[in-house]
Amino acid sequence: MKVELLSPAGNMEKLKAAINFGADAVYLSGKDFGLRASADNFTIEEMYEAFSLLHSKGKKGYVTVNIYARNYDFNELGFYLDQLKEVSPDALIVSDPGVFKFIRDRKIEIPIHISTQANITNYMAVKFWQQLGAERIVLARELTREEIRFIAENVKCELEVFVHGAMCISHSGRCVLSNYFNKKDSNRGECTHPCRWKYHLVEETRPGEYLPVFEDERGTYIYNSKDLCLIEHVGELIDMGIKSLKIEGRMKSSMYTAVVTGVYRQVIDAALKGEFKVDEKWIRLLNTVSNRTYTKGFYADEADESSINYKTSSYVRGSDFLGVVTAYKDGRLNFHCKGKINMGDKLQILTPDMDEFILKVDEIYDLNGEKVEFTKPNYDYFFKYDIDIPENSIIRRIL
């Protein structure tokens, strides 16, 4: 069975980055009813463009409709689903049994995947959804390796497992921190991430006295989970028969999507060839994109204090995203600028095959051939460069 690399697509630029760097499929959302309300997401017109591009390249796309709905949602949801039926995605990702029934009652025959938000933690729950007609189950991120293995051995349904990205400290689909603090419902895509905040303790008869909770002089972030990274375990997940390996991060940059997708493409290809050994380069590259330092989460064992980053909830970021290569011809490396580049900068170029090149900036030209001293985001420029660099390679500054 071919295993699928499934990447996040928060907008069209990220979708292109995912497919250029080796994703087999992407997941994306419309403007409503998905769980990342603050990502750019896709209009219906953009979805037509996205699916035409995906299918022309033999890739798949799944649309998230994974809110927990309220009664008042169904009118608008019906209208939206009728539009999606015309777009014809390869699957809908759903959490709510009511939404599941509504889709089937409406005779929308698009396959349904059950979202991790439905918090499926056992093989009987998988069978339950399969009996109702779900084609794939995205397992809860709170499962250990042995639990995943047991489920895989005891069901016939397609299974999808998260291998990389941010983790919730609470069980997926059961967290109400954001609802409680901000009246923003995480099960409707509005999470304000209070698990990343810094907390103090207040004794009830001493209002206003904030007692520190700290590990060291920087304080602590007691709910702040590190990010999941399971590259070491990709081979065994494939051996278990997991159909799809998923990367989290629709709100991350297109550089993040490109680098993480490119690394996992190499990991999966190596595992499929039976040559699996963790390459130090993969770890180094994963450390160049934003992360909260890495953990295996619940996979290797129950998560414990080593899964939490107590020191800071800020991202560690190892690079600045500066541009995307648009063409190479006759010694001219054309690129679309994403961040300011100055004379004298030392840049890295990373190709979709994950080859790395260094470029020292001695001259920058605008498209009229005029020399400029620095670049401005969203304009196009070129460098003179003697290596033929493939289109869609990314240009960045390693920090």
Ligand code: SF4
């Ligand atoms: S507050 Fe944190 S744990 Fe809760 S849903 Fe939001 S991101 Fe997840």
